[in-house]
Amino acid sequence: MRLLAIGCGYSAKALAPRLIARGWEVRGTTRSADKADSLRSLGITPIVWPGEDLGPHIGWASHVLHSVSPDDGDMVLDTYGGALATADLAWFGYLSTTGVYGDHDGDWVDEDTPLAPSTRRGAARVRAEAGWQALQPLGLPLHIFRLAGIYGPGRGPFAKVRAGKARRIVKEGQVFSRIHVEDIATVLGASIDQPRPGAIYNVCDDDPAPPQDVIAHAADLLGVPRPDETPFEEADLSPMARSFYAESKRVRNDRIKDELGVDLRYPTYRHGLRTLLDKD
Template sequence: MTGTLLSIGHGYSAQALEPLLLPRGWTIIGTTRNADKAHAMAARGVTPLIWPGTPLPLAQATHVLTSVAPRQDDPVLAAHGDQIASATHLRWVGYLSTIGIYGDHQGAWVDEDTVPNAVSARARARVNAETAWQDICARAGVRLHIFRLAGIYGPGRGPIAKLREGRAQRVVKPGQYFSRIHQADIGQALDRAIHSDIGNRVYNLCDDHPAPPQDVLACAARLAGMPVPPEIPFEDADLTPMARSFYADSKRVRNDRIKRDLGVELLYPDYESGLRAILDAEG
């Protein structure tokens, strides 16, 4: 199967689809706000589109993936909701959400059937956006897959990059667990969902081994041959309000559904294998 993917907000996660779809003859139309990023997209074989500012070419698309974060409302639906609701020709819509919608579970396990318990305004906006996309796609009769992403890392992004940039803090908050997902595993899960015949579904995208963040940073430093940063108690850490807000939630996220439904075999089932792969790719 080939088609045309309209990738709205074509950023780091969505770019993982490029090496999977483009060689098979797919067209990817990627939106960005930035002219330099548009030029870089074109160099990789993606058709760039400056948006907002240009109408979305929904009539050309067979598949839609949106990575645009909501504010109070979802910006894509605010601008194009009626068009999407009438786009009955679409074969698939994917919405990239976040595991932040589950809220704090004090390190306990959650899965896709766990009732959202969003506390922050940012997470509540995600819950509302998920509901809005479900309503719109139901009106259009288009299957929708919602992907709740854990912390994203990969080449150029994550603990190794922070260490090299001198931004890494080994913050310790007792009982804190984070889940994470490598960029390449995001790509393969999205690819399998696009090519599946599975109806409306919600999927967690995370690896098999949630871990305290200080353990991940220490592993990254050892693998990269860099000094392990000293531990800093959470109360004393110099964190932005955004970074500090992530520590309000502690949970371990299950990924059984992507394996069972989509047949995903994670390329990087734990953070050490993912970090090693980043370093190996750099030579």
Template sequence: MLRHFSGAIASAPHLQWVGYLSTVGVYGNANGGWVDENTPPSPVNERSRHRIMAEQEWLELGKKAASAVQIFRLAGIYGPGRNALLKVADGEARRIIKPGQVFNRIHTSDIAQVLMASIERPSRSTIYNVADDEPGPPQDVITYAAELLGVKPPPEVPFDRAYMTPMARTFYQDNKRVSNKRIRDDLGVTLLYPTYRQGLRSLHALGEEVPVPPDGRPAIHKD
């Protein structure tokens, strides 16, 4: 896009705001420590290295454009149609145990409110982490989703014995806690879903549709 349209974007007379949605994966592995927007990126896979390149190109465009360019580094996205409740319900969920591993997450509604807050107060060349308040082990999210659904959680599987696609395995290369202080202090954002528990409870209350497998049997079985 930038290769073909950077000139048009930079000279657009009515454009006031540009946002690029990136990933907290650009920070790489912090061995469970905290990172913020001042932490130097250290991506561990090719996908995240491409993200850094894209961020830099957008920020370079912002230096010569009339409109402000902002970068938003998103944590693990969940929301309607994409969440642990559905994974548990359709039998796809697994509790993969890698000691000390933590992830941040972010609900789609909170992504939207961060973007709207930024549109209302553009800040040239600013980077924002868009993440929840509580980084936690991925297996805890699955356990809580199963609890909400009233079913037994899937068995624990040690990381070194778990089958995963190469892309899924790359997510476990990054172990960090992501600070969201800047979106709170600079944009005045109060998260609707500060932890996965509020987010999953809301989705459950909304009645996320439980998939029915092709054989017609219920996807959820209580032991």
């Protein structure tokens, strides 16, 4: 079993050690040679890309995980889509985002909800998903994973809360879904073990929640005062940060449980933050 992780970032690096422990070989791309050592430390063979030709690595792989974010286009699709579609792969996983659903005023969405992105990033993901789906008739064993907001080691709220830089920005009716990175790895591993080409999975926990509640809980765990609430209309936010508040929805995760048998280790942000603090 051989995994090629194209874009070997946060989520891929959570999956790789689990596969390596089962005897897999893993290769992963990084944009910088300076970051290659961090991959080697996990047992991953680094590939500097863009730069090195991925063609031989695609031929080597039995499984491919693609997590490179699209911009004006998907550079992996544009450059290697044909090679990936005709390669002898048992599984191809594409990491997308729940941003493809757009804004639903806090209502629930599932994998069958029509795609209606309201941000440029979401629209780029919709185009990328469609591009990969167009290659399925050629034999691409495509699995799409729509990830909610990712947190985990090094990506929790505690550092900002400790430094007094965390803000509790309140927008009426705003809720987000989240997912711990280790639960992402669990879902990916379950899909690899039970491939179903063409499948689409929402990857999120059981408890969509307002962002200010997460910051408040982090402060409570640290035993420090909760940051004051700031109305969204008065918050000084970057355009990127403000765009996240353009969408409010609750994302269903029944399919990862019913089809893949996934039992989330961190079903709510409260479980996840408690464990992050214990390991801090």
